[in-house]
Amino acid sequence: MSGTLDWLGVARGRFLLLTLSCVALGLALAARGSAEAMSYSDALLVMLGALAAHVAVNALNEWGDYRSGLDLQTRRTAFSGGSGTLVTHPHLLGRTLLLGLGSLLTCALIGVLFLLRQPPLLLSLAPIGLAGLLLVLLYTPWLTRHPWLCLFAPGLGFALMVLGTRIVLGGAPDLGDLWLILPPLLLCNNLLLLGQFPDIDADRAVGRRTLPMHIGCANAVRVALAQWLLAYGVLLAVLAQPGLAGGALGLLTLPLALRAAWLLRREPLQAQRLLPALGLNAAVSVATPLLMAVGLLAL
Numbered sequence: 001m002s003g004t005l006d007w008l009g010v011a012r013g014r015f016l017l018l019t020l021s022c023v024a025l026g027l028a029l030a031a032r033g034s035a036e037a038m039s040y041s042d043a044l045l046v047m048l049g050a051l052a053a054h055v056a057v058n059a060l061n062e063w064g065d066y067r068s069g070l071d072l073q074t075r076r077t078a079f080s081g082g083s084g085t086l087v088t089h090p091h092l093l094g095r096t097l098l099l100g101l102g103s104l105l106t107c108a109l110i111g112v113l114f115l116l117r118q119p120p121l122l123l124s125l126a127p128i129g130l131a132g133l134l135l136v137l138l139y140t141p142w143l144t145r146h147p148w149l150c151l152f153a154p155g156l157g158f159a160l161m162v163l164g165t166r167i168v169l170g171g172a173p174d175l176g177d178l179w180l181i182l183p184p185l186l187l188c189n190n191l192l193l194l195g196q197f198p199d200i201d202a203d204r205a206v207g208r209r210t211l212p213m214h215i216g217c218a219n220a221v222r223v224a225l226a227q228w229l230l231a232y233g234v235l236l237a238v239l240a241q242p243g244l245a246g247g248a249l250g251l252l253t254l255p256l257a258l259r260a261a262w263l264l265r266r267e268p269l270q271a272q273r274l275l276p277a278l279g280l281n282a283a284v285s286v287a288t289p290l291l292m293a294v295g296l297l298a299l
Contacts, residue, residue, distance in 0.1 A: 009085035010062040010096045011055045018191070019054040021290040022158045022184055023047050026165025028293035029177045032243065034170040042114075046168055049110035050161050052103040057136045057157070059100035062086055064140035066093060073202035079278040080195040081202075104136055114168050124172060128164045132157060145207065147214035151223070155189035162289070176244045179234060180296075183250060184289045186231040190224045191285040194260075194278055197269060221264045228257045231288070249295030250288040256280045 027043060065071045066086040074081035086093055111129040115122055135143075135157045143153045159181045166173050196203065196210040197217055203210050212220040235251045238244040260280040263273045 006085060006089050006092065008099075009083045010059045010092070010099065012058040012062075012083055015058065016051060016054055017286050018158065018188070019050050019161065020047070021286050021288075021293075022161045022188075023050045023165050024293040025180070025184060025289040025296075026162040027169065028296040029162070029166040029173070029180065030168075030170025032170075032296055033166070033174060033177065038169055042169060045110055045113070046165050049107045050165065052107040052110070053132060053136060053157075053161070056100050056103035056107060057139060059096050059103065060136065061140045063093065063096045063100060066090070066096075068206045070199075070202055070206045070208075073205055075198045075202070077198055077275060077278065079275075079282055080198050104133065108133060111164075118168075121167060124167050125164065128160050128167070132160045132164070135160075144203070145209050147209050147211040150209075151189055151193055151211045154192040155185035155187070158188040159185035176238075176241065179238065179241075180244060180247050180292065182234045183231040183292065184285075186227040187285045187288055190227050190281055193220060193224055193227075194264075194274075194281050196220075197274055197278075217268050221261075221268050224264070225261055228261065232257070235292075244296075246295030246297070246299035247292040249298075250292040252291055253284045253288045256284045256287075260284070 023046060026046070027038070031038060062071070062082055062085065065074075065082055071082050071084065071087050076082065076084055086096060108129070111125070115125060118125075135153055139153055143149050162181050162184055163173060163177070166177055193211060196212050197220070200210070200213050200217075204213055211223065215223075232251060232254055235248045239248045257280070260277040263277040263280075266273075268274055268277070
């Protein structure tokens, strides 16, 4: 049993809460945009596909980071530096690759199933699925070598998750749906951006080029602030939009983001400032889409 749990450590189970939150937002958008009753079996399949995609990128990232030597150099925290599973259990390297590829195949098969059942979705759903698969496969070996692409890749992946859920369960999205996808996109960008701060030296040693490395931590904090401002600006704007105002419930996480920004205003690499900020940032990223979903369903 312990061997199985050790193996599953590469899935980074705590971070899968973000997937559940983003899918919940997609479900709420689908319920808002469709007059038909939602199929619970379809919703469950969508959830399984999204979780499989997230497990795939986590496992493949762990596999790639161990092979490159990055895992042996990172200063691991609760929110950065990998799980450390392969450092203590290197014999699980092959199983980690199988978990990553198997999860990716599971996600792809679920997507194909929906396309076969709903052929009219081909033009809207297939590009989203292909983009998601490319993000999973290219993140560790290629996107982490390009600072600005590396910044936007995580948020884009979770935004595609929200949008794909909306399309599968509720049909073609409208402008309001696209508007409400922006906050999770921006907040998930920040989740990975700030998580790169403790790993700058280790990332540089294996050839990565992340944004904090490229423009410095002080400027990277400014990028994070800009994304927080844009995300909460969108939530403020939807207050005046009929049918979308419930999404503004996500504003309840604003104090957490403000506290994180305050901690990072000076010397962001100091552990006593950075680690609490990383925790607050993670809470903002997970709670905001969930609160948006609750607001949309309740109002």
